[in-house]
Amino acid sequence: MCIALLGGCTSTYKGLQRSSGDVNCIRRFSPQFNATLYSTQVNILKHHLSGLLFFKQMPDSSLRVVFANEMGFKFFDFEFDRQGNFTKHYLLPKMDKKAVVKTLRQDFALVLLRPDLQQAYTATDSHHRYVVVPTEKGNNYYITDSACTKLERIEQSSRRKPAVKVWMEHYTNGVPDTIRIEHQHFKFNISLQKVEK
Numbered sequence: 552m553c554i555a556l557l558g559g560c561t562s563t564y565k566g567l568q569r570s571s572g573d574v575n576c577i578r579r580f581s582p583q584f585n586a587t588l589y590s591t592q593v594n595i596l597k598h599h600l601s602g603l604l605f606f607k608q609m610p611d612s613s614l615r616v617v618f619a620n621e622m623g624f625k626f627f628d629f630e631f632d633r634q635g636n637f638t639k640h641y642l643l644p645k646m647d648k649k650a651v652v653k654t655l656r657q658d659f660a661l662v663l664l665r666p667d668l669q670q671a672y673t674a675t676d677s678h679h680r681y682v683v684v685p686t687e688k689g690n691n692y693y694i695t696d697s698a699c700t701k702l703e704r705i706e707q708s709s710r711r712k713p714a715v716k717v718w719m720e721h722y723t724n725g726v727p728d729t730i731r732i733e734h735q736h737f738k739f740n741i742s743l744q745k746v747e748k
Contacts (some may be wrong), residue, residue: 562710563708567681568674572699573699577664577699582606582664582722584614584726585607585608586606586608589605589744589745589746590746591742592742593618595739602618602619602621604616604617605618609630613632614630614663616659625641626642627655628641629656631663631665635660635665635667639652639656654739657707657715658715661707661715661717661732662717662719662730664705671684678696679696679697680694680695680699688709691705692705692713704716704717704718705717717730717732726745728744728745730742
């Protein structure tokens with residue numbers, strides 16, 4: 552079957568070589584959100600939402616992620632505690648489906664960049680270093696330049712190919728100016744641009 556699909560079953564990651572390297576080097580790219588506001592566009596299938604997304608560090612070290620339109624109408628309000636546990640405080644009723652909650656939770660967990668690195672290892676190709684974090688259905692890849700000084704992107708993948716790609720760019724004081732989340736198999740994209748206060 553794979554031969555008939557002419558390489559359709561080949562893994563995108565087959566060229567990676569395991570390497571020795573510090574998996575903790577990616578910790579430097581974990582955004583230092585305190586009270587950070589982003590102008591946000593969400594495209595999901597035929598729907599478009601725009602508004603402001605707010606990351607707020609709470610006194611108990613949990614992080615709230617709240618998305619509302621410019622009039623203050625709330626779309627969702629999530630919380631990630633220090634251990635990475637997730638709480639849904641609110642989700643717009645017509646969006647409140649198990650698959651939507653799971654997708655948003657996983658997307659923002661990638662952005663927060665707080666993976667459990669106990670099982671992680673490093674790998675390289677000719678241009679990049681990959682910190683590979685095994686997951687239930689594949690791996691999360693944290694892809695940097697070869698010296699781990701610049702985050703290129705994050706990929707959540709199945710065994711063979713990426714399902715979600717995340718870019719976080721132009722960091723200032725530990726906070727990215729631009730964040731993009733793109734799903735590869737259906738139309739679901741989130742674009743964030745930092746609002747200067």
